[in-house]
Amino acid sequence: xxxxxxxxxxxxxxxxxxxxxxxxxxxxxxxxxxxxxxxxxxxxxxxxxxxxxxxxxxxxxxxxxxxxxxxxxxxxxxxxxxxxxxxxxxxxxxxxxxxxxxxxxxxxxxxxxxxxxxxxxxxxxxxxxxxxxxxxxxxxxxxxxxxxxxxxxxxxxxxxxxxxxxxxxxxxxxxxxxxxxxxxxxxxxxxxxxxxxxxxxxxxxxxxxxxxxxxxxxxxxxxxxxxxxxxxxxxxxxxxxxxxx
Amino acid sequence: xxxxxxxxxxxxxxxxxxxxxxxxxxxxxxxxxxxxxxxxxxxxxxxxxxxxxxxxxxxxxxxxxxx
Amino acid sequence: xxxxxxxxxxxxxxxxxxxxxxxxxxxxxxxxxxxxxxxxxxxxxxxxxxxxxxxxxxxxxxxxxxxxxxxxxxxxxxxxxxxxxxxxxxxxxxxxxxxxxxxxxxxxxxxxxxxxxxxxxxxxxxxxxxxxxxxxxxxxxxxxxxxxxxxxxxxxxxxxxxxxxxxxxxxxxxxxxxxxxxxxxxxxxxxxxxxxxxxxxxxxxxxxxxxxxxxxxxxxxxxxxxxx
Numbered sequence: 001x002x003x004x005x006x007x008x009x010x011x012x013x014x015x016x017x018x019x020x021x022x023x024x025x026x027x028x029x030x031x032x033x034x035x036x037x038x039x040x041x042x043x044x045x046x047x048x049x050x051x052x053x054x055x056x057x058x059x060x061x062x063x064x065x066x067x068x069x070x071x072x073x074x075x076x077x078x079x080x081x082x083x084x085x086x087x088x089x090x091x092x093x094x095x096x097x098x099x100x101x102x103x104x105x106x107x108x109x110x111x112x113x114x115x116x117x118x119x120x121x122x123x124x125x126x127x128x129x130x131x132x133x134x135x136x137x138x139x140x141x142x143x144x145x146x147x148x149x150x151x152x153x154x155x156x157x158x159x160x161x162x163x164x165x166x167x168x169x170x171x172x173x174x175x176x177x178x179x180x181x182x183x184x185x186x187x188x189x190x191x192x193x194x195x196x197x198x199x200x201x202x203x204x205x206x207x208x209x210x211x212x213x214x215x216x217x218x219x220x221x222x223x224x225x226x227x228x229x230x231x232x233x234x235x236x237x238x239x240x241x242x243x244x245x
Numbered sequence: 246x247x248x249x250x251x252x253x254x255x256x257x258x259x260x261x262x263x264x265x266x267x268x269x270x271x272x273x274x275x276x277x278x279x280x281x282x283x284x285x286x287x288x289x290x291x292x293x294x295x296x297x298x299x300x301x302x303x304x305x306x307x308x309x310x311x312x
Numbered sequence: 313x314x315x316x317x318x319x320x321x322x323x324x325x326x327x328x329x330x331x332x333x334x335x336x337x338x339x340x341x342x343x344x345x346x347x348x349x350x351x352x353x354x355x356x357x358x359x360x361x362x363x364x365x366x367x368x369x370x371x372x373x374x375x376x377x378x379x380x381x382x383x384x385x386x387x388x389x390x391x392x393x394x395x396x397x398x399x400x401x402x403x404x405x406x407x408x409x410x411x412x413x414x415x416x417x418x419x420x421x422x423x424x425x426x427x428x429x430x431x432x433x434x435x436x437x438x439x440x441x442x443x444x445x446x447x448x449x450x451x452x453x454x455x456x457x458x459x460x461x462x463x464x465x466x467x468x469x470x471x472x473x474x475x476x477x478x479x480x481x482x483x484x485x486x487x488x489x490x491x492x493x494x495x496x497x498x499x500x501x502x503x504x505x506x507x508x509x510x511x512x513x514x515x516x517x518x519x520x521x522x523x524x525x526x527x528x529x530x531x532x533x534x535x536x537x538x539x540x
Binding site: 053110241 | 292
């Protein structure tokens, strides 16, 4: 049943797969991001409470979602890398990590910029913001561990182990932080009322989430291609790429 | 369109600074990682090219020596 | 590749060897405690000696100091064995590596964690903690410090082969310590309000059980990566 997957363990086939997928991701990203940003910035109605400042949601929420999503896909790749000893999966871990770190940084910056007008402070020790910050630390840990190793084979495996340890800890960290916050602060700030968000705001948000997912996928594919090339530098098939273009 | 004029759009109902700060930094970070990934590709391919040329030169020199 | 010894013999042999090494050079045991003591002395100097403020901040101070002082010994946990080649022998031996690792981590806890637990009454005096809070602190340290040793050993295993592993290790490990810190300090906080804090202790205990089961596996695969 899974036989069709086996050829992609080979570097050149995986590279070709990245090449075929990349244009689709690029088109989705460009189209959805342009629509999403214009819709979100100019056409979506202003919030009755937060006025126009709420427009930050159109990048804050997608980046927060994708920061978690990227981490879990990194951890899945890490499990595959360790269980089936697939080098390509290790490379995928390293390809996702910087993208995930960037998205997490965006979530933090936009969160701070949204917090200033709403809560009156750039940084509040809000449970979600705090666990997002810790998520950034975990990403940076994976990256710096990978770059600390001279031997990139060992580096890939070490980073994979750390990614898995991190993903086991992530829910514990998240819930402990949430619990800590409610204990210490008493009154918590509700970002949005629990009632469903209006469809005039919901659809641009969805478009932006798709755009961010496309972006993360696109850049991950690009970086995966780079990692494969870097590792296979001396192979004939990489040489042939030169002649083609 | 929610805004009457372009200056209204920039002002964002008084929240312009925060909105544009977050959108701006978001665009900057996204562009940054995109460009760095492009540059990585270029750098790797350049080094592959260099290595190929070098090997071609070595081969050439060896042939000349033999001749 | 005969297994001449039982698993228990292996575990206790590894543990005993590390303990003997530590007791021969006492500095290894004394230094973390001294460090802990000095950090705790710094806080009243920095934030002012007012007793009410100190006892309010004591759980946080004690636990942050405990985190830092366990980090001190972690760097050495596998390093010596790595450099003299005995780590490679342990990996190559026919005995299960997670068990060996478990022995080493337990020894590390006895060297760095247990003294902290035993010294807590002294620190409680310095920070003006009452008896209730003292008992809670001892209990959380008893459950929490082995947890710190287990989680930290994963980081130590990952970085043992690196030249400058020390700082990197603390970077990797400290974020993972956060849940322990939160639950332990909130247990102490709750106890100062004379409320029931068994819930926090139960969570710490659960995390410890999970760590005892799963951390040795993670540590041994990390060591295999570092040694290969």
